[in-house]
Amino acid sequence: MRRGLAWAAGVAGAAWAVHAAPAVTACTPLRRAVLPGLAGAGAAGHVALTFDDGPDHRSTPQFLRVLAEHDVQATFFLLASMLQHDPDLGREIVAAGHEVAVHGWAHRCLLWRTPGATADDITAARDLIAATTGVTARYYRPPYGVLTANALRTCRRIGLRPVLWTSWGRDWRARATPTSIVDTVAGRLAGGGTVLLHDSDCTSAPGSWQRTLAALPRIITLARDRGLTVGTLGEHLGEQAGEHAGERAGERLAERRVVSA
Numbered sequence: 001m002r003r004g005l006a007w008a009a010g011v012a013g014a015a016w017a018v019h020a021a022p023a024v025t026a027c028t029p030l031r032r033a034v035l036p037g038l039a040g041a042g043a044a045g046h047v048a049l050t051f052d053d054g055p056d057h058r059s060t061p062q063f064l065r066v067l068a069e070h071d072v073q074a075t076f077f078l079l080a081s082m083l084q085h086d087p088d089l090g091r092e093i094v095a096a097g098h099e100v101a102v103h104g105w106a107h108r109c110l111l112w113r114t115p116g117a118t119a120d121d122i123t124a125a126r127d128l129i130a131a132t133t134g135v136t137a138r139y140y141r142p143p144y145g146v147l148t149a150n151a152l153r154t155c156r157r158i159g160l161r162p163v164l165w166t167s168w169g170r171d172w173r174a175r176a177t178p179t180s181i182v183d184t185v186a187g188r189l190a191g192g193g194t195v196l197l198h199d200s201d202c203t204s205a206p207g208s209w210q211r212t213l214a215a216l217p218r219i220i221t222l223a224r225d226r227g228l229t230v231g232t233l234g235e236h237l238g239e240q241a242g243e244h245a246g247e248r249a250g251e252r253l254a255e256r257r258v259v260s261a
């Protein structure tokens with residue numbers, strides 16, 4: 001998250017703004033006000049918990065453990081460049097009942113990528129997630145939250161819904177602490193919100209995931225104390241569970257067995 005997002009959100013200037021208008025999506029308050037659908041605003045009594053940048057064998061299993069202890073399902077925006085090294089972990093996330101979504105192949109700001117490279121990145125990541133986990137992902141979140149017109153076009157073409165966030169823990173920063181992460185999330189935590197955290201430090205300050213992990217039980221408790229149910233984006237946005245390519249394949253197999261029996 002850190003450098004690209006800070007840069008994208010911090011740069012001012014009319015010429016830049018015209019050139020890179022879609023990058024206003026990286027600005028949380030503006031997005032929340034202008035684009036609630038894109039921000040992931042959903043069911044009033046529900047909070048979607050989302051994790052970016054995994055799967056990471058050093059950290060993701062710890063998050064799966066804590067989520068299981070609290071009986072919470074979340075949405076993991078996977079980087080294909082990480083998934084290709086940890087395919088079993090991708091399957092483990094799905095087997096534990098969590099939702100997987102697309103964060104792209106490379107963690108690079110889309111402002112500097114060609115239309116072809118953007119389309120290839122998103123499509124190849126979606127395909128690897130499907131081939132590895134058996135799940136056809138439905139949601140896409142760009143690196144650094146910077147969504148370009150080319151990315152939007154690709155999402156429309158291949159059936160991905162772009163979803164960003166309404167609150168974050170700013171957990172990628174070197175100076176983040178478990179308490180700062182909880183307090184930052186708490187400031188914007190409300191029914192219908194989508195919370196952004198990271199289950200890997202592959203693009204963040206080294207070891208940052210440990211602070212996120214320490215903050216996670218407190219964030220879950222905080223939401224529940226406010227009467228909110230914590231879960232996946234799919235639940236949150238009132239959409240049916242994702243198409244499970246593996247399940248569909250299994251059903252087709254079963255049908256064939258019935259017919260041949």
Ligand SMILES: [Zn+2]
Pocket residue numbers: 001052053103107143144203
């Ligand atoms: Zn990221």
